[in-house]
Amino acid sequence: MVHRDDLVPESVPSPSAAPLPGGAGRIAIISAGVGAGHDGAAAGLAERLAEHGYLVDRHDFLELLPIGTGRLLCGVYHRMLTWMPDGYQRLYAATDRTARPGVLWRALFRAAEQRTLRALAPDTRGVVSTYPGASQVLGALRRRGKLTVPAFTYLTDFSVHALWVAPGIDAHLAVHPVPAAQAHVQGAAGATVVGPVTDARFAPAGAGQRTAARERFALPADAPLALLVAGSWGVGPVRRAAVEIRETGVAVPVVVCGRNESLAEELRGDGIAHVFGWVDDMPGLMHACDVLVQNAGGLTSLEAFAAGLPVASYRCIPGHGRTNADALDEAGLAAWIRDPADLGPVLAELLHGPRGRAQRAVGLDLHRLAPGPATAIAARTRPHAAPDAHLAESRFAGRRRLASSAVTVAATACLGVVAPLAYAYNEAPARFSAVTPYLDGDGR
Known part of the structure; x- marks a missing residue:
């Protein structure tokens, strides 16, 4: 978070x-x-x-x-x-x-x-x-x-x-x-x-909201964007995941580091162009992006479901990060990418294929039906x-x-x-x- x-x-x-x-x-x-x-x-x-x-x-x-x-x-x-x-x-x-x-x-x-x-x-x-x-x-x-x-x-x-x-x-x-x-x-x-319970601001982007959000956060206007999050502490192999997302060529990584300022500096040193620390307007940033990549399976995933984003679990932290990834995958809410070789193909499916559309529908229903x-x-x-x-x-x-x-x-x-x-x-x-x-x- x-x-x-x-x-x-x-x-x-x-x-x-x-x-x-x-x-x-x-x-x-x-x-x-x-x-x-x-x-x-x-x-x-x-x-x-x-x-x-x-x-x-x-x-x-x-x-x-x-x-x-x-x-x-x-x-x-x-x-x-x-x-x-x-x-x-x-x-x-x-x-x-x-x-x-x-x-x-x-x-x-x-x-x-x-x-x-x-x-x-x-x-x-x-x-x-x-x-x-x-x-x-x-x-x-x-x-x-x-x-x-x-x-x-x-x-x-x-x-x-x-x-x-x-x-x-x-x-x-x-x-x-x-x-x-x-x-x-x-x-x-x-x-x-x-x-779940999430802030009402987490909702699918309306007409013009995606463009306005990308301008506000100085993000590319047309490229597919993968929002990479690692909790408020910014823990886990985030640098490796960011570089691997970039190397797929499927999406541009947008990384949120929470309170971990040293991680943000390291990512900028790695050449990751879009790096943020603590973000107050996460609903807006989700409106700007096309897919969420997470490593812990916490509240941010629930917020992404409410915002209509497909979610992938990747390079998860130990303990609850891995068991949450397993449970989310079982529920059909988030794809758990275990092999780095699958990162590009799965991101492409979530961005452009039926798998992404199915996950969006299931995630929105989670909030609408309970x-x-x-x-x-x-x-x-x-x-x-x-x-x-x-x-x-x-x-x-x-x-x-x-x-x-x-x-x-x-x-x-x-x-x-x-x-x-x-x-x-x-x-x-x-x-x-x-x-x-x-x-x-x-x-x-």
Whole structure:
């Protein structure tokens, strides 16, 4: 994800839209500032809920972890993707194999429980997570009766890692039948297809918008343009992908580097003519381009579907980048190009052939046909629900928090340093493919 200038404020007042069944109330959304995709999904969801009369509180899960642990974990994750991609792939695979988080993860999540409860306003009627760690905390609180209102997980990925599925969560909301089926296979409660949430500005280019956008971004007027994105961090083999797109002769690469300014400079040094850093007007840039090439399968892909762009996954980052590419390919939404020799032919098909037209239609239908997550959330948040979102802390809570902080520091060190080495030679898990009941309408 490479833009997010429209984040919803901490508390969003209700506009004049009529509330959904279930009535207006207060909903808390817990995301995480890991890249920008989880926050972007939270922002879109907050906007939809506010349109229907809800007050929305936004919280960052990283801030709910004690003594700076969240930011430390985020930094470790970033460095592993950048410097140790193979180690991250093995860690991702190892944590995806078991139905229950390991002891270190459980200690880390337990340390966030009291802060999470204290962050919720007394009149909160439901809590939505857009980040796996937050889902684990909310599920544990629901199981032990400490959280007395419904808890939801909004699955922001097309593939469902085991940490996304938390016992105790009332409903797991998915953007498509493929992730809904994967979540169901892993035992998720209430796995439901609700569709994506994206900014309304992401729509197919109208008459004259394509020409105007190309002029605004100083892009070639007539050449086919491939928009290459790599998330807000600009991670992965982006330079190689940009050069390879250029060498196909099929399309001119237009690269967005997010916050990675050094990557932008390196690309310019490689002779890539159209390089951008952080882009505020991503809808406009998508209007200017003809195909999206991505490496992570996050929110930017959903935005491209809404904008009517065909999407290809190429040189994907480890972990969720590869599993998302597999799931998107299975869904018929994005071609996964595994062999560099196929890059030119597949881009040509997406730009000019029936494959591209088919993907555009499927991507647009993904946004047009699903009701959206606000409906599912409203159905489970009753106006007469008990407003107390959390129970009082005991007199020993301070001691428990101090002990949890010490455990968390140790867990963080182990997760960031020891775990990648311990999992260095573990095999990757098999992926799930149980889509048929959802395509037939029987999986809800």
